[in-house]
Amino acid sequence: xxxxxxxxxxSIIAHVDHGKSTxxxxxxxxLGAMGERDKRDQTLDTLELERERGITIKSTPIRLGYxxxxxxxxxxxxxxxxxxxDFNYEVSRSLAAxxxxxxLVDASQGVEAQTIVNAYLAIDNDLExxxxxxxxxxxxxxxxxxxQELEEVIGIPAEDAVxxxxxxxxxxxxxxxxxxxxxxxxxxxxxAPLKAxxxxxxxDAYQGVILFVRVLEGTLNPKDQxxxxxxxxxxxxxxxxxxxxxxxxxxxxxxxxxxxxxxxIKDIQDAQVGDTLTGKxxxxxxxxxxxxxxxxxxxxxxxxxxxxDYRKLREALEKLKLNDAAFSFEPETSEALGFGFRCxxxxxxxxxxxxxxxxxxxxxxxxxxxxxxxxxxxxxxxxVFETQNPAEFPTRDRIELVEExxxxxxxxxxxxxxxxxxxxxxxRRGAMQTMNYIGKRVELVYEVPFAEILxxxxxxxxxxxxxxxxxxxxxxxxxxxxxxxxxxxVNNEVIDALAVIVHETKTYSLGxxxxxxxxxxxxxxxxxxxxxxxxxGKIIARATVKAYRKDVLAKCYGGDITRKKKxxxxxxxxxxxxxxxxxxxxxxxxxxxxxxxxx
Numbered sequence: 141x142x143x144x145x146x147x148x149x150x151s152i153i154a155h156v157d158h159g160k161s162t163x164x165x166x167x168x169x170x171l172g173a174m175g176e177r178d179k180r181d182q183t184l185d186t187l188e189l190e191r192e193r194g195i196t197i198k199s200t201p202i203r204l205g206y207x208x209x210x211x212x213x214x215x216x217x218x219x220x221x222x223x224x225x226d227f228n229y230e231v232s233r234s235l236a237a238x239x240x241x242x243x244l245v246d247a248s249q250g251v252e253a254q255t256i257v258n259a260y261l262a263i264d265n266d267l268e269x270x271x272x273x274x275x276x277x278x279x280x281x282x283x284x285x286x287x288q289e290l291e292e293v294i295g296i297p298a299e300d301a302v303x304x305x306x307x308x309x310x311x312x313x314x315x316x317x318x319x320x321x322x323x324x325x326x327x328x329x330x331x332a333p334l335k336a337x338x339x340x341x342x343x344d345a346y347q348g349v350i351l352f353v354r355v356l357e358g359t360l361n362p363k364d365q366x367x368x369x370x371x372x373x374x375x376x377x378x379x380x381x382x383x384x385x386x387x388x389x390x391x392x393x394x395x396x397x398x399x400x401x402x403x404x405i406k407d408i409q410d411a412q413v414g415d416t417l418t419g420k421x422x423x424x425x426x427x428x429x430x431x432x433x434x435x436x437x438x439x440x441x442x443x444x445x446x447x448x449d450y451r452k453l454r455e456a457l458e459k460l461k462l463n464d465a466a467f468s469f470e471p472e473t474s475e476a477l478g479f480g481f482r483c484x485x486x487x488x489x490x491x492x493x494x495x496x497x498x499x500x501x502x503x504x505x506x507x508x509x510x511x512x513x514x515x516x517x518x519x520x521x522x523x524v525f526e527t528q529n530p531a532e533f534p535t536r537d538r539i540e541l542v543e544e545x546x547x548x549x550x551x552x553x554x555x556x557x558x559x560x561x562x563x564x565x566x567x568r569r570g571a572m573q574t575m576n577y578i579g580k581r582v583e584l585v586y587e588v589p590f591a592e593i594l595x596x597x598x599x600x601x602x603x604x605x606x607x608x609x610x611x612x613x614x615x616x617x618x619x620x621x622x623x624x625x626x627x628x629x630v631n632n633e634v635i636d637a638l639a640v641i642v643h644e645t646k647t648y649s650l651g652x653x654x655x656x657x658x659x660x661x662x663x664x665x666x667x668x669x670x671x672x673x674x675x676x677g678k679i680i681a682r683a684t685v686k687a688y689r690k691d692v693l694a695k696c697y698g699g700d701i702t703r704k705k706k707x708x709x710x711x712x713x714x715x716x717x718x719x720x721x722x723x724x725x726x727x728x729x730x731x732x733x734x735x736x737x738x739x
Contacts (some may be wrong), residue, residue, distance in 0.1 A: 150232055220561070238417070248282065272315060334356060334424065335428070336411060339413060361380065368415050397660040437485075439487045441480055442480055442481050443477040443481075453504055495508055513590045531636050541620050543621065548587055565586050571586060651680045
């Protein structure tokens with residue numbers, strides 16, 4: 141194996157809001173990658189949504205030149221990574237393209253849940269870790285304490301930590317030196333058969349799919365014929381190049397280099413993240429390990445509030461799909477909401493981002509149904525199938541057993557909030573695994589059904605802990621659960637968009653909550669309208685929308701009681717006839733109100 145001594149490939153990993161993008165800005169400034177005209181905050185965050193919410197959604201690589209004080213020149217390839225658990229697989233592939241990482245810790249907040257998960261992800265990829273304690277300029281900063289926490293929790297020696305501030309730029313020269321000293325140079329034989337890892341991609345209207353690759357062995361040149369091992373397809377390379385941070389066309393990508401490839405690939409599905417790229421004729425012996433196709437885990441229905449926007453929504457979804465292989469959608473219809481799409485996402489943040497981008501960038505007004513996970517159902521005839529749509533859930537008599545996905549949830553919380561947070565986790569059917577004290581904070585590890593943290597769990601966690609708790613999770617497979625499908629009926633007609641799959645212990649409380657809300661928002665009719673929650677044929681909750689009532693006795697002053705009874709009886713018959721033939725139009729606002737409040 142030959143090493144490229146003057147190349148360093150590294151990534152920055154951190155918990156959300158620990159200053160990753162700001163520190164990256166200071167590194168870019170120090171290395172002269174930002175001219176005065178290009179200066180802006182969060183340079184590597186390209187989406188408006190990323191900059192507004194302060195999170196990284198799409199990773200952006202950049203190539204930088206660094207000259208040490210002794211005159212030695214180096215090439216730094218900084219591969220920025222998404223900072224949220226939903227994009228954990230993309231983070232793992234970006235890390236696989238590196239030899240080392242900067243592990244960032246906020247000097248005022250210390251080690252958080254995602255810090256631990258990201259550190260172990262780096263250790264699993266056999267990467268060198270350079271610990272950086274950031275935000276040392278804050279009044280509440282405790283850099284020594286944060287470095288000590290790193291040593292206690294992850295085992296990284298406190299004396300190795302570099303103290304820095306992404307805001308003021310303090311400590312950045314020390315970080316650059318630590319990268320050269322501690323992160324190894326990439327290895328790989330430039331004469332061996334081509335082997336490159338795809339760690340990201342995006343769709344360009346003129347060149348097709350642009351692949352972001354790390355060349356592990358061999359050399360990649362324009363006009364080469366390449367083969368994607370998991371996709372099983374061949375393509376001819378048009379251009380190769382590097383990032384600055386825009387695409388810069390180059391001559392060749394040797395072993396150890398990070399760059400991009402344009403090969404006229406039309407479909408993003410052919411260029412899955414984690415796939416191995418090799419030569420069409422002289423192929424590498426085996427692909428890079430760890431590839432898995434992107435699998436949506438959370439599903440939700442998206443419907444336009446104006447049915448005329450259906451075509452516009454389809455076009456918008458197709459455009460978003462071009463850049464996001466993990467996102468999936470298929471048409472579905474609802475009697476209540478009309479035509480729409482069943483969409484699959486990597487997680488709740490991914491779903492939120494897609495919906496927000498549709499509304500902002502494509503000027504759409506949308507209704508989203510309650511998010512659902514994928515359930516595995518075994519029928520009495522032995523057949524097994526997976527479903528995430530309550531409308532497809534079979535009746536009780538046909539079900540042998542239902543399994544639901546579980547997650548391993550790690551929560552970091554100050555010790556004074558441990559009691560209320562344990563109570564919240566028990567409410568969500570969580571089973572405690574471990575409880576570790578780290579300084580004045582506690583790490584709680586629970587196994588929880590994934591469906592239980594879908595709606596408002598994160599909001600509740602933050603409000604109970606006054607914003608100090610942090611969480612991270614990983615999926616651990618399926619387990620049997622006592623699950624029921626709750627249907628909502630309005631005037632004895634099933635409203636399919638409001639059906640939910642829920643654990644048996646929560647059916648009544650959820651049914652009661654939905655029917656009460658529906659009874660509030662459905663307009664009154666000339667006859668009483670029953671709103672019911674049912675499981676199978678059994679009604680578990682009911683509320684009634686009271687009827688408008690004409691005072692038919694207003695003209696009766698005095699006289700015999702039989703006159704009044706006769707008028708009331710006539711009104712009663714008219715109302716019964718109206719109820720028999722009358723239909724109730726449930727307005728869009730009612731769905732919006734219920735779906736917004738459902739938890």
